[in-house]
Every structure is written in C-alpha cells, then in structure tokens.
Amino acid sequence: MTEKLTICLVGPKAGGKSSLLAALTECVAQGSFGYAPRLRPAIQPLGEKDFRAAEAEMRPADFLAHEEGDYERLQRDFAQGGVATDTLDTYEYYFRLTVNGEAPPAILTPGPWLLEIVDSAGEVAVPPNGVEIAILDDVKTKLARQLLACEAIVLVLPLVRLEDSLWIGALTRLIDRLVIAPEKKLRRLVVVFSHYERLFVRLGPSAFTYACDPAVARHVLSRALRRAQWLERLRALETPNGGARVRFTVASAYGFTKRFQNPNIDPHQPGERRFRRAGLEGARAAGEFWRPFLTAEPFLYAALGMDSAFTFSFAQLDARAAGNDETSIID
Numbered sequence: 522m523t524e525k526l527t528i529c530l531v532g533p534k535a536g537g538k539s540s541l542l543a544a545l546t547e548c549v550a551q552g553s554f555g556y557a558p559r560l561r562p563a564i565q566p567l568g569e570k571d572f573r574a575a576e577a578e579m580r581p582a583d584f585l586a587h588e589e590g591d592y593e594r595l596q597r598d599f600a601q602g603g604v605a606t607d608t609l610d611t612y613e614y615y616f617r618l619t620v621n622g623e624a625p626p627a628i629l630t631p632g633p634w635l636l637e638i639v640d641s642a643g644e645v646a647v648p649p650n651g652v653e654i655a656i657l658d659d660v661k662t663k664l665a666r667q668l669l670a671c672e673a674i675v676l677v678l679p680l681v682r683l684e685d686s687l688w689i690g691a692l693t694r695l696i697d698r699l700v701i702a703p704e705k706k707l708r709r710l711v712v713v714f715s716h717y718e719r720l721f722v723r724l725g726p727s728a729f730t731y732a733c734d735p736a737v738a739r740h741v742l743s744r745a746l747r748r749a750q751w752l753e754r755l756r757a758l759e760t761p762n763g764g765a766r767v768r769f770t771v772a773s774a775y776g777f778t779k780r781f782q783n784p785n786i787d788p789h790q791p792g793e794r795r796f797r798r799a800g801l802e803g804a805r806a807a808g809e810f811w812r813p814f815l816t817a818e819p820f821l822y823a824a825l826g827m828d829s830a831f832t833f834s835f836a837q838l839d840a841r842a843a844g845n846d847e848t849s850i851i852d
C-alpha cells in the first residue's frame with residue numbers, strides 16, 4: 522500500500538541541508554550506506570503531480586520525454602560547485618521510495634512510500650542570534666505549518682565548531698516548541714552531523730577505513746553532543762506525550778572515494794580539487810565526482826523508522842558515554 526509522508530529538513534544556514542538532499546539518490550544508488558545491501562532500497566525523484574496522485578507509478582512515456590525536474594536541478598547545482606545557501610524560502614521535493622529486497626518484519630507495509638521533502642532556509646527555522654533577517658511572514662507561517670504537519674524532521678548540523686555557533690538558542694527554542702506542540706504529527710526526528718569527511722582529511726589512506734567503522738561514528742557523535750544543552754530538551758520528544766523517536770547519525774554529501782581510500786575533497790582548503798576520473802573533461806554526472814557517504818540514512822530512517830549500523834538512539838549514545846571511552850582512535 523502506498524504511504525505518503527512529509528519530511529522537513531531544518532538546521533542552520535550552510536549546515537549542509539540542500540547538499541545532503543542533493544546527494545540522497547546518488548547515495549542510495551551507490552549503496553553507500555549502513556543498511557544491509559539485501560534491503561535493496563531504491564529512490565526516484567517525482568514531479569509534484571505524481572506525488573499528489575494516489576499511486577505514483579512511473580509512466581512508460583516518462584522514460585523518453587523527460588523534463589529536468591526541480592530535484593535534477595538541485596543535483597546539477599551541487600555537482601557543479603554548490604547549491605544556494607542564501608535562500609529565503611522553503612522548497613519541496615518529491616520522491617518514490619521502494620524496498621526491493623528483504624525488508625525486516627519491523628516494516629509493516631510493503632510500500633512504496635511517497636516522500637515530500639521540505640528543504641527550509643536556515644534563516645527561517647534556526648536563525649543566528651542577534652541577526653535581523655527579513656523573512657516574509659507567509660514563509661514563516663508556511664514552514665510552521667509544514668513542521669506541525671510532517672511525520673519526520675531531519676535536523677542537519679555541521680560537525681565543526683558546534684559550541685561557538687550563534688544558532689544554538691534558536692535551535693533550542695525550536696525543539697521546545699516542537700515538544701509542547703499538541704497538534705503535531707511528528708513520529709521521528711533524526712539529528713545528522715554533516716561534513717563528516719572533514720574529520721578524516723589528515724588520515725590519508727586510512728580515512729575511508731575509519732569512516733566505515735560505526736564505532737567511530739558513535740564515538741564522534743558522543744563527543745559532538747557532550748556539551749550540547751539542547752540535547753536534554755530533545756529527550757522530551759521521546760516521552761509518551763512527545764511521541765517521536767530520535768536518532769543521531771553522521772553524513773558527508775561529498776563523501777569518500779572508494780578506490781583511493783581518501784576523502785576526495787575539502788573545498789574549504791585552498792588548492793583542493795574535486796575528485797575527477799582521469800581523462801574526463803567538462804561537467805559530468807554527479808556520480809563521477811562524488812561518493813556521498815551515509816546521506817541515505819537520515820531520510821530512510823525518517824521514512825521507514827529503520828535503523829542502520831550508523832543510526833544511534835539516546836540509549837546507545839548514553840551507554841557509550843558511561844563506558845570507558847579513553848581508547849579512541851580519533852580525538
């Protein structure tokens with residue numbers, strides 16, 4: 522049976538929301554995630570009309586007459602050097618998700634799932650403190666409505682410099698408002714730390730090996746969250762009244778190249794170049810430049826409520842914090 526759900530992407534500006542979304546289909550296609558390969562998920566962008574129709578089946582004609590959709594445009598912008606971070610509106614993208622392999626019994630319906638993913642401007646939901654940004658009231662109202670009506674929220678936070686960021690206050694207020702909102706439909710919230718590959722840029726050939734270890738991700742998350750005051754507020758979402766499940770994960774829209782076992786780029790360093798296959802010139806398909814890493818996780822958890830090796834609950838992170846944590850690989 523077809524199930525429809527809405528996922529809202531929120532987080533500070535330049536946290537990596539749009540890039541995470543742009544890398545989603547590529548990550549699923551590459552199997553670059555922590556779910557069992559035998560799950561065989563597939564995700565395809567849809568037009569809004571197909572999403573609105575009850576059963577979105579790919580019509581045969583669509584294979585031949587294909588117009589570039591909004592999502593393809595987002596992917597192209599991302600592959601060609603970056604998506605717009607200065608946006609003052611929210612944008613909706615539509616997808617059809619199927620699970621073609623062995624789904625665990627925890628998934629009750631066989632799908633497909635029709636997803637509406639709302640990419641919000643960081644300034645709207647999580648603005649920096651003390652900065653006046655002229656956002657139209659109807660944009661705020663629209664996002665507020667979307668947040669209250671959505672089944673899942675993906676909160677994207679940059680892994681670097683979490684403490685000194687200006688948006689913690691706004692984030693805390695947003696969480697508090699969500700917790701007390703009585704009319705919300707929220708079932709799942711995923712906190713994803715983006716820019717994950719940047720932690721590994723100095724690790725050379727071992728980088729990808731470390732990044733593929735879920736224990737490393739769990740350790741990184743425990744550390745990143747150690748001083749996060751808003752974390753305690755987030756726990757209230759899991760209480761019977763709050764009624765939503767919370768997960769934590771990491772992701773990199775840029776990813777790692779499998780072959781060279783190196784993070785492919787750090788665009789924040791001067792002189793860095795994107796990974797490019799030797800002998801190819803000009804702009805190419807996204808897949809040739811990037812290997813998105815774990816960008817499927819936040820969306821698949823949000824849609825299916827299914828854990829991967831890289832999604833962690835409060836209980837898992839608490840256990841880690843309580844244990845002896847001194848022999849870590851990365852600091």
Ligand SMILES: Nc1nc2c(ncn2[C@@H]2O[C@H](COP(=O)(O)OP(=O)(O)O)[C@@H](O)[C@H]2O)c(=O)[nH]1
Binds near residue numbers: 536538603606715
């Ligand atoms: N190193 C690195 N940079 C990223 C990654 N994802 C996004 N970025 C960069 O971070 C900046 C903000 O990304 P964007 O997706 O526009 O953030 P948004 O404002 O939250 O939508 C851009 O310059 C991106 O190129 C990533 O996984 N790794």
Ligand SMILES: [Mg+2]
Binds near residue numbers: 540643
């Ligand atoms: Mg954006």
